[in-house]
Amino acid sequence: MLSRPITSGFTLIEMMVTTAIVTLLATVGLPTMNSFLSRTEARQDIGKLNQIISFTRSQALLRASRTTLCPLDASLRCSNLWNETLSVFTDPNNNRVLDPGEQQLFTLPANDNRNVLRSFNSRVISFDERGFAGVNTGSLGYCHNGSLPVGAAFIISRNGRVRPGADNNQDGLPETPNGKNVPCPPN
Numbered sequence: 001m002l003s004r005p006i007t008s009g010f011t012l013i014e015m016m017v018t019t020a021i022v023t024l025l026a027t028v029g030l031p032t033m034n035s036f037l038s039r040t041e042a043r044q045d046i047g048k049l050n051q052i053i054s055f056t057r058s059q060a061l062l063r064a065s066r067t068t069l070c071p072l073d074a075s076l077r078c079s080n081l082w083n084e085t086l087s088v089f090t091d092p093n094n095n096r097v098l099d100p101g102e103q104q105l106f107t108l109p110a111n112d113n114r115n116v117l118r119s120f121n122s123r124v125i126s127f128d129e130r131g132f133a134g135v136n137t138g139s140l141g142y143c144h145n146g147s148l149p150v151g152a153a154f155i156i157s158r159n160g161r162v163r164p165g166a167d168n169n170q171d172g173l174p175e176t177p178n179g180k181n182v183p184c185p186p187n
Helices: 011-062
Strands: 067-071 088-089 105-106 117-118 126-127 138-144 151-155 162-164
Touching: 011 067, 011 088, 011 105, 011 117, 011 126, 011 138, 011 151, 011 162
Parallel strands: none
Antiparallel strands: 067 088, 067 126, 088 105, 117 138, 138 151, 151 162
């Protein structure tokens, strides 16, 4: 007696149903996953900005010397291009230039994401040997303009205290002390 070989596999109907389910899950799940990854990246960036501001102030206190945070241009002068590489350096003469003999303590890489904007209303965030910001006050803003904007504002007072901006108008973005949302890049 001849026996038939046993074959296993999917029928055409089973394969089509499986493909349809996978396609549906990918269509629904990918945008949600991209949004999740975008928000996660934004939260990491916000954490890094908070850390670099705290590091700048703590180094001023530790070294008993003015310490400055800013984006440096090609001539090592502070600029107002806050999406560029941010540098923390000792600046005892308070000239907002990384001079020979002054020590660069830390750098935060440039932001190369066109959906992200870092902004500050001045060229420097600087703390003196007592941790005071003095006239170097302002609001460092961050906005990641994804499917839902994610933002942060770090408000620096004269006494060197850094506090987060609040979202008083409940639109998802924090405001600076003047009541305006942190600026976001255009879509």
